[in-house]
Amino acid sequence: MQRREARAEILKALYGYEFDDGRRGAIEDRLVECDPGEQADFIREMYTGTLDRKEEIDRMISKFAVGWKVDRLAFLDRNILRMALYELLYYKKTPAEVVINEAIELAKKYGTDNAPKFINGILDRIWKEESGREDELRA
DSSP, X not given: XXXXXXXXXXXXXXXXXXXXXXXXXXXXHHXXXXXXXXXXXXXHHHHHHHHHTHHHHHHHHHHHSTTOOGGGSOHHHHHHHHHHHHIIIIIOOSXXXXXXXXXXXXXXXXSOTTHHHHHHHHHHHHHHHHHHHHHHHHO
């Protein structure tokens, strides 16, 4: 399984989490179904990390998605954003350009019509602000 496919499986698990009364163990069911091979640890870390930081990530989305409340976004769109923001800001093992591109590709495949442009805008703005803060801290 490639990383792109792994991200799709994470998205499916996050989507399922929304409808499964917050059952975190759902990721193990997905892993059995999809046979992730060497991507199993990445999938687990991304899934649990996204959920662990969900409230913090949702606050960021709310701040940058002017006029939109997170709970009003389409389920898949908001979970693409959550997952990408976790990978971008906390996982930090993937270059920002790759994370943003992968989120856009997921949005094209699974999101609403305007999702790719919306997700690109939000991720780009948050990344620029957050990376600027890191540069200030290093200086």
